[in-house]
Amino acid sequence: MTIDDNRRSREALLARVRTALRRDGPDDAARAAGRAAAQAYLAAHRSGPRPALSGDIAGRFLRRATDMSSSVERIATFDEAPSAVLRYLKTVDALPAAGVCWPEFAAQGWAGAGLDVESRPTVGHDALGITGCFCAIAETGTLVLVSGAQTPTATFLLPETHVAIVRTDRIVPAMEDAFALLRAEGALPRGVSLVSGPSRTGDIEQTTVLGAHGPRRLHILLVGQ
């Protein structure tokens, strides 16, 4: 058995599944009907029951993100981001004011605020990673980060501190809405990461410890009203 003649395994496996489902006869019509029903189900994109989210979804996002151990600060415009980041780093254990950011924030004026931020992917030696996000989910306080040439994935994984800049008008109520937005953009990106708070583990005595492998802390700057 090799990768190249795996087709035989595939056919044998599918044959056993069809036998189990009692549809192993040569009835093409029944198969075509099953296929058509599946395609119809896919096209409908039906949602299951969703908790009602009423009122201020930015407020809900803020509360849920805080529940998931993210910290959140609201700022009026992108221009305030550098000073807000510096302030945050100073208040938490005087963290190093150096790191990397996604290209969209390359010209944000970090140096002016006293930050040493470079626009490049990280290979693991940077203390701070600054990203945007595709959208955010109010129901669970979740960031939706998608991979791409302009959005290198490791920026929100390897640094000890992740700062995410989120536009208030990109907050959607639930995961289903985020998927609808993604679909509207075309093909699904290679990586879609739904990130809710810093990396954590409860593997030793069920005691939660932050910073298991990825960031120890996640700070969210919420831009706009």
Place this chain on the structure above:
Amino acid sequence: MQVASMHFRERAHDKLHDAQLQANLRMFKDKFVPLRRDSLAELDDFEATREAARAIRQRALDDLDVWLEIFDENARARGATVLYAQTPAEVNALVLEIARRHDVRKIIKSKSMVSEESGLDHAIEAAGLTVVETDLGEYILQINDYEPPSHIVGPALHKSRDEVAEIFHVRHGTAKKTGIDELVGEGREVLRDHYLRADMGISGGNFLVAETGSVVLVTNEGNATLATTLPQVHVAISGIEKIVPTLEDVATLMRLLPRSATGQSISNYVDILTGIKGPGEFHGAEHMYFIVVDSGRSAVLGSEVSAALRCIRCGACMNHCPVYQNIGGHAYGWVYPGPIGSILTPMYVGLENALDLPQASTMCNQCGVVCPVKIPLPDLQRKLREQEFERHLRPWYERMALKGWGWLARHPALYAFASGVGVRMLRALSGRNGMIRRLPFAGGWTDERDMPAPAGRTFRELYKARAAR
């Protein structure tokens, strides 16, 4: 993984007398249950969500061949290679062939129960390659000479911090730590280096999405995200039953999976991975393989316990099981412990190799009540018990006893007389507190605890007396 399920009785007995394990189990049993309950209260309608989740999983199983084909087409269209393994041995062979094809020397892994079925780590090491588990719990067990996992969500929950500290001290050659924070920190440092040097990442798959040809990975540590983003090759290994049709279906299931598992509203990292690295991308796998595994699943699909394939591996059934709570996961002797394990293990390794597992139940149905995809676990256990009886796998004295009872039950007057004598004898054996401390010839009932004595009259006697009033 070696099957030790035929030794359930002896192992359960040993676990009940393992003081350290009992202390660790006590710690864990009071935590999960209230956390789950409280987090489910966040949903407006838990029962409706649960019914939707059941329907999603059942829909996938009812047309599994169709969904597998759709998944296959969509995954290939995005540049992934989709491979099929009929047996555990084929899983290992495919992984090793992929590793050879890409000159892989070092492999990092995020948690995959399917790969435990085939003992993949041992096969990788036997081929002279290095493999490192990255889920902290799995890592602790790996460096402790591949101790088997005892829980599908928290594989090392049977270990205390002191035990972990000792393992780290010995295996890492570092000063012995005391705090859980420090232990996690040490794990982080050691594993970080492995992530950065690995040539290939292996993951399991919480769901395979037919619509998009994606794999969904759910973790709190973010280890699956790292293990599938940094190396140039990603292999996702998943059972055929893990298919779900759409992303909306994933959203519904994700309202229940973390809440049922750990009482979280959402897991910290949910990754939806589709195909290979795009143009201009710095990170991401250049080569993406799926290994879709049968290993006994198609046989379950055609059986009377097929509902077990709806399982989304949350672990709620074991967290709520009085048997699991008292003996832990190791006594079950294979990959999947607890109520779901008592169905899947006999189905995957053979009923004759796991005779006691369908019996390891009080039939209290706690597992059935909490299951987020409504698997009727006690009903399935009962079906396997029937199969054991029909296949003459039960001991002769049990068959005799059942035959005797069956005969008696068909003679009502005799039955009333015998049960009347029986309950009075049991009453006479009890102490002043209404408990029986020792039963002759049935020490199994009373060696570990006292048994409540019956009221002294049979149900029928009491019913008659009540009707006369």
